[in-house]
Amino acid sequence: MTGRATVYDVARVAGVSIKTVSRVVNGSEQVSEPTRQRVLTAVAELAYVRNSIAHSLRTGTGDAIGVVIDSIADSFFAKLVSVIEERMLAEGISVLIASTGRSGTRERGQVTRLAGQNVRALLIAPTGDDHDYIIELTRGLPVVLLDRGWELPGYDTVLVQDRIGAKAATDHLIARGHRRIAFIGDNGDLPTIAERRLGYLDGLAGAAIEVDDALLRTGCGEPEPAAAATAELLALPNPPTAVFSSNPRASLGVVRALHQGLRTDIALISFGDFALADSLEPAVTIVDQDPTPIAEAAVDRLLARMRGEHSEATNIVLPVTVVPRGSGELVPCNRS
Amino acid sequence: MTGRATVYDVARVAGVSIKTVSRVVNGSEQVSEPTRQRVLTAVAELAYVRNSIAHSLRTGTGDAIGVVIDSIADSFFAKLVSVIEERMLAEGISVLIASTGRSGTRERGQVTRLAGQNVRALLIAPTGDDHDYIIELTRGLPVVLLDRGWELPGYDTVLVQDRIGAKAATDHLIARGHRRIAFIGDNGDLPTIAERRLGYLDGLAGAAIEVDDALLRTGCGEPEPAAAATAELLALPNPPTAVFSSNPRASLGVVRALHQGLRTDIALISFGDFALADSLEPAVTIVDQDPTPIAEAAVDRLLARMRGEHSEATNIVLPVTVVPRGSGELVPCNRS
DNA sequence: CTGGCCATTGACAACGCTGTCACGGGCAAG
DNA sequence: CTTGCCCGTGACAGCGTTGTCAATGGCCAG
Numbered sequence: 263m264t265g266r267a268t269v270y271d272v273a274r275v276a277g278v279s280i281k282t283v284s285r286v287v288n289g290s291e292q293v294s295e296p297t298r299q300r301v302l303t304a305v306a307e308l309a310y311v312r313n314s315i316a317h318s319l320r321t322g323t324g325d326a327i328g329v330v331i332d333s334i335a336d337s338f339f340a341k342l343v344s345v346i347e348e349r350m351l352a353e354g355i356s357v358l359i360a361s362t363g364r365s366g367t368r369e370r371g372q373v374t375r376l377a378g379q380n381v382r383a384l385l386i387a388p389t390g391d392d393h394d395y396i397i398e399l400t401r402g403l404p405v406v407l408l409d410r411g412w413e414l415p416g417y418d419t420v421l422v423q424d425r426i427g428a429k430a431a432t433d434h435l436i437a438r439g440h441r442r443i444a445f446i447g448d449n450g451d452l453p454t455i456a457e458r459r460l461g462y463l464d465g466l467a468g469a470a471i472e473v474d475d476a477l478l479r480t481g482c483g484e485p486e487p488a489a490a491a492t493a494e495l496l497a498l499p500n501p502p503t504a505v506f507s508s509n510p511r512a513s514l515g516v517v518r519a520l521h522q523g524l525r526t527d528i529a530l531i532s533f534g535d536f537a538l539a540d541s542l543e544p545a546v547t548i549v550d551q552d553p554t555p556i557a558e559a560a561v562d563r564l565l566a567r568m569r570g571e572h573s574e575a576t577n578i579v580l581p582v583t584v585v586p587r588g589s590g591e592l593v594p595c596n597r598s
Numbered sequence: 599m600t601g602r603a604t605v606y607d608v609a610r611v612a613g614v615s616i617k618t619v620s621r622v623v624n625g626s627e628q629v630s631e632p633t634r635q636r637v638l639t640a641v642a643e644l645a646y647v648r649n650s651i652a653h654s655l656r657t658g659t660g661d662a663i664g665v666v667i668d669s670i671a672d673s674f675f676a677k678l679v680s681v682i683e684e685r686m687l688a689e690g691i692s693v694l695i696a697s698t699g700r701s702g703t704r705e706r707g708q709v710t711r712l713a714g715q716n717v718r719a720l721l722i723a724p725t726g727d728d729h730d731y732i733i734e735l736t737r738g739l740p741v742v743l744l745d746r747g748w749e750l751p752g753y754d755t756v757l758v759q760d761r762i763g764a765k766a767a768t769d770h771l772i773a774r775g776h777r778r779i780a781f782i783g784d785n786g787d788l789p790t791i792a793e794r795r796l797g798y799l800d801g802l803a804g805a806a807i808e809v810d811d812a813l814l815r816t817g818c819g820e821p822e823p824a825a826a827a828t829a830e831l832l833a834l835p836n837p838p839t840a841v842f843s844s845n846p847r848a849s850l851g852v853v854r855a856l857h858q859g860l861r862t863d864i865a866l867i868s869f870g871d872f873a874l875a876d877s878l879e880p881a882v883t884i885v886d887q888d889p890t891p892i893a894e895a896a897v898d899r900l901l902a903r904m905r906g907e908h909s910e911a912t913n914i915v916l917p918v919t920v921v922p923r924g925s926g927e928l929v930p931c932n933r934s
Numbered sequence: 935c936t937g938g939c940c941a942t943t944g945a946c947a948a949c950g951c952t953g954t955c956a957c958g959g960g961c962a963a964g
Numbered sequence: 965c966t967t968g969c970c971c972g973t974g975a976c977a978g979c980g981t982t983g984t985c986a987a988t989g990g991c992c993a994g
Binding site for chain 1: 602645647648649650651652654655660661662669670671673676677679680683684687690692693694695696697710711712713714715716734735737738850853854857858872873874876877878879
């Protein structure tokens with residue numbers, strides 16, 4: 263008994279036709295009570311579980327969605343996926359994860375792969391700036407762009423106020439007297455980070471502070487390069503008095519470097535919360551980019567599309583606020 | 599053009615039979631070069647992608663595996679899944695995640711669901727202690743039990759030295775002079791935590807320290823209850839001078855509570871690392887339970903099984919070591 | 935010239951399921 | 965008693981793919 267039971271097995275045991283088994287399993291009303299009972303008994307006896315591949319093939323509707331993200335090891339995306347999975351479980355839909363490692367090529371490969379699977383819809387946090395391929399590959403498939411991808415018209419998107427939030431953080435630091443504020447972030451390929459950088463520049467411009475390129479560090483999306491960049495900033499002849507870290511993973515590196523360099527007197531604001539940010543000394547002020555409402559909104563859109571809604575693409579932009587905790591309220595230090 | 603192209607479409611365009619298309623797509627040698635070229639041209643023209651549902655149904659081999667874990671929001675499991683997904687991508691296999699929320703009932707539901715999907719194998723971090731259902735539901739499906747589940751014979755398992763590691767941590771604290779050492783952990787249903795608790799008790803017994811039930815806190819697998827439990831411990835008339843936190847998520851709560859209570863003079867060892875553990879003040883001493891080798895070993899086993907290996911079930915136990923960072927080397931404080 | 939062999943190709947069935955339609959029987963209306 | 969309808973049920977096809985097996989045709993040996 264290696265394979266699983268099929269409708270035929272159940273039909274044989276229950277003494278009915280396979281169609282009747284199908285009806286019972288799918289809860290059709292068109293079955294008499296005694297028959298239903300016999301079928302249910304047989305189902306239990308054989309531990310029958312509907313083969314969802316055959317079901318998908320027949321009905322044409324898959325029972326999984328694909329989620330394309332940077333990496334599931336990133337706690338922001340982990341939380342995002344967690345909420346998505348939870349919501350989808352209620353719909354009986356499975357979640358396939360596909361990570362891009364922030365490579366546009368790999369992203370494309372993953373989307374291609376998923377499009378060939380039984381996915382019924384896609385949630386994508388796009389990496390690169392060329393997303394035309396999505397249009398081509400996902401014909402007839404509901405797609406919601408997550409966290410990024412504002413610039414692709416015709417698709418539902420869910421974002422946060424990247425530029426506004428970044429400007430608010432910068433303003434927050436400027437209001438405490440900082441004028442040498444460093445920016446740590448990934449390279450500008452990521453639309454999100456590009457927006458946050460613009461917000462940072464907005465803030466500086468608003469206070470008529472000249473941009474110092476030495477304080478603008480890109481290519482630091484991960485903890486290690488961010489830590490290295492921070493260490494370099496600290497070693498500058500004229501180091502910054504404040505740091506704006508444009509994503510929580512980079513912030514992990516920044517925090518490590520500041521603590522290792524014993525420079526916790528330098529102000530810090532992180533775009534996006536991270537574990538223990540509020541237990542550090544000082545606790546880290548953040549721009550609150552909570553994954554939960556982002557995921558909820560995205561799932562809402564996706565379910566609506568999966569149910570056949572054909573309205574115009576909507577662009578949801580969630581508000582963010584600065585959450586003061588200590589590190590962002592430090593005033594400029596005078597060490598050097 | 600709403601649906602995707604099928605072999606029939608390609609066959610029509612290329613002027614061959616569907617079987618030949620299938621042969622070309624699957625790289626069979628039995629096709630003449632000119633025919634192959636014509637087919638490939640048609641494939642490119644129609645952007646044909648093999649329908650993997652039909653493929654799965656026909657071949658009986660799915661192209662996804664299922665991973666059943668507590669929650670993807672837990673960074674330990676997130677890292678685990680990340681490594682698994684990375685490895686599976688190289689095999690062209692997708693990863694389906696299913697979270698249990700540590701509910702045995704839900705775990706069972708998830709395994710049932712996955713067994714009905716096209717999953718080709720399962721990686722399960724079992725929650726409860728009744729795993730007989732796994733045997734029943736996963737007939738003929740390769741299964742590797744991850745991180746827990748030692749007690750289910752006939753299945754490959756990958757664990758760490760839970761009991762030994764916990765004893766080492768306890769010994770480490772005892773060697774610094776601690777005699778009132780608290781234990782924070784989830785309830786004993788989780789085999790892992792039960793083992794760690796035994797290791798903790800081993801340590802106490804080895805030093806002839808009597809167990810104080812007031813210092814043994816269970817039901818704290820998540821940050822919030824762990825923080826609450828820690829706060830209660832601090833309020834005891836005779837509080838502990840050291841804490842052994844038996845999992846990293848609990849440790850997040852313990853750290854928060856210690857910092858909020860300004861009691862960072864209390865020693866702490868965490869079973870399992872967590873982000874920023876080394877940037878805190880003091881840095882947190884850990885028992886190193888690295889998810890990466892666990893995942894690698896599990897994937898190795900799984901791939902071997904998927905390739906048809908029929909050897910005896912293997913039980914891999916990975917070693918752990920205490921990584922001193924500061925918090926575990928604090929000597930007993932005398933405040934009360 | 936013929937038989938046999940190999941290389942290439944195609945017709946057909948089947949994977950497990952559900953949609954379509956048809957069938958048989960019971961019952962109310964005519 | 966017949967007609968027509970509805971209810972419960974089953975036979976059959978087909979979703980897109982691949983495995984089996986047979987057919988075709990070219991080529992070489994006898």
